[in-house]
Amino acid sequence: MIQGAFLLPEFDHPSQPRAMNFKAPQHTAVSSLRTVCTLLLLAGISGAAGNFPTYSWRDAETQEWLLCQQCPPGTFVKHHCNLRSPTICQPCPSLHYTQYWNYLEKCRYCNVFCGEHEEEAQACNATHNRACRCQLGYYAHGDFCIEHSACPPGSGVVTLGTPNQNTQCQPCPKGTFSSNSSSTERCQPHRNCTTLDMFLNVPGTSFHDALCTRCASFSSSTPEPDDKECEQALIDFVAFQNISLKKLMRLQQVLESTGSWQREWPEPESRAAVQKKLLLRLTELSEIQESPALLPWLLSTFQKAKLTTLERNIRKRFSFDLND
Numbered sequence: 577m578i579q580g581a582f583l584l585p586e587f588d589h590p591s592q593p594r595a596m597n598f599k600a601p602q603h604t605a606v607s608s609l610r611t612v613c614t615l616l617l618l619a620g621i622s623g624a625a626g627n628f629p630t631y632s633w634r635d636a637e638t639q640e641w642l643l644c645q646q647c648p649p650g651t652f653v654k655h656h657c658n659l660r661s662p663t664i665c666q667p668c669p670s671l672h673y674t675q676y677w678n679y680l681e682k683c684r685y686c687n688v689f690c691g692e693h694e695e696e697a698q699a700c701n702a703t704h705n706r707a708c709r710c711q712l713g714y715y716a717h718g719d720f721c722i723e724h725s726a727c728p729p730g731s732g733v734v735t736l737g738t739p740n741q742n743t744q745c746q747p748c749p750k751g752t753f754s755s756n757s758s759s760t761e762r763c764q765p766h767r768n769c770t771t772l773d774m775f776l777n778v779p780g781t782s783f784h785d786a787l788c789t790r791c792a793s794f795s796s797s798t799p800e801p802d803d804k805e806c807e808q809a810l811i812d813f814v815a816f817q818n819i820s821l822k823k824l825m826r827l828q829q830v831l832e833s834t835g836s837w838q839r840e841w842p843e844p845e846s847r848a849a850v851q852k853k854l855l856l857r858l859t860e861l862s863e864i865q866e867s868p869a870l871l872p873w874l875l876s877t878f879q880k881a882k883l884t885t886l887e888r889n890i891r892k893r894f895s896f897d898l899n900d
């Protein structure tokens with residue numbers, strides 16, 4: 577019995593008979609010719625006759641070794657050739673395939689099944705086994721499909737993930753930023769306040785954009801920058817101070833404990849998260865403290881909390897002197 581183990585790799589040339597006692601009597605040539613015709617009909621191709629792969633097969637009646645034609649991809653051997661008839665090939669039943677010229681007595685079962693986070697890359701058909709690939713947003717790692725990584729804030733995507741490769745990230749180079757954790761966003765260039773006809777309020781970092789404002793200073797009495805603009809500038813300026821994370825969290829603590837509720841010392845977290853909370857808290861405070869009272873209030877709070885460098889920076893930035 578010929579089993580699936582006889583599946584042969586691709587044939588460029590007719591295979592040589594393997595049996596030692598193989599004979600090539602005249603009628604084999606005739607038989608071969610007829611097989612070729614059958615195959616031509618089956619495969620629906622024309623020309624190139626005589627170039628089909630063969631196999632040796634012992635005829636059951638005569639015990640004679642014959643040279644049989646193999647069956648083309650998509651078919652299997654229904655009947656081996658004998659002295660009267662060439663090989664009879666039959667198309668594979670559904671969900672079965674043969675990829676190469678063969679002398680299998682059964683087609684192979686499409687035994688690949690797509691797993692979790694996989695999709696069909698190639699359907700099972702008469703000539704191909706089913707093939708799978710990782711679905712969109714996933715890549716192959718060993719036997720698994722793993723979700724593409726997001727680049728954390730401060731770094732951006734260099735190469736998008738593919739079905740075979742994870743996202744590639746890089747820390748944002750000078751002059752660019754990425755504020756989001758994302759598997760698609762690249763580092764974006766900082767906006768240029770000068771070309772927007774504004775002042776640079778907070779220089780951009782790899783984590784956030786440059787923050788521009790029309791507020792030159794609180795003391796300036798020019799009509800243009802109104803108090804709201806300056807208030808926002810002040811909030812941004814405080815929240816995005818380029819100070820250590822430890823100091824930033826101390827600042828958060830100072831601002832939180834002055835409000836209507838107490839919070840515990842904040843859990844250690846990312847700079848971006850602390851800055852976001854600071855922004856929210858300062859906005860909240862600005863709504864409680866009527867503008868322009870926020871500024872002197874912040875200055876006295878920071879003074880009491882011994883955040884003197886911050887206090888000094890704010891005075892310098894907004895040309896504000898409490899003694900005025």
Ligand SMILES: *[C@@H]1O[C@H](CO)[C@@H](O)[C@H](O)[C@H]1NC(C)=O
Binds near residue numbers: 698699702703
């Ligand atoms: C089977 O699938 C392969 C690859 O997708 C394709 O090249 C071939 O034409 C298909 N065969 C049939 C009979 O549909």
Ligand SMILES: *[C@@H]1O[C@H](CO)[C@@H](O)[C@H](O)[C@H]1NC(C)=O
Binds near residue numbers: 755756761764
């Ligand atoms: C970051 O994500 C927010 C929503 O989460 C979006 O509004 C914003 O545009 C994103 N940032 C950039 C630079 O695309």
Ligand SMILES: *[C@@H]1O[C@H](CO)[C@@H](O)[C@H](O)[C@H]1NC(C)=O
Binds near residue numbers: 768769770771
């Ligand atoms: C902003 O643009 C101006 C003029 O286009 C240029 O001279 C300046 O270097 C730019 N600043 C930044 C921070 O890119």
Ligand SMILES: *[C@@H]1O[C@H](CO)[C@@H](O)[C@H](O)[C@H]1NC(C)=O
Binds near residue numbers: 781818
């Ligand atoms: C922030 O401060 C550090 C040192 O304290 C300095 O190296 C860095 O250039 C500063 N970044 C910005 C955007 O000013």
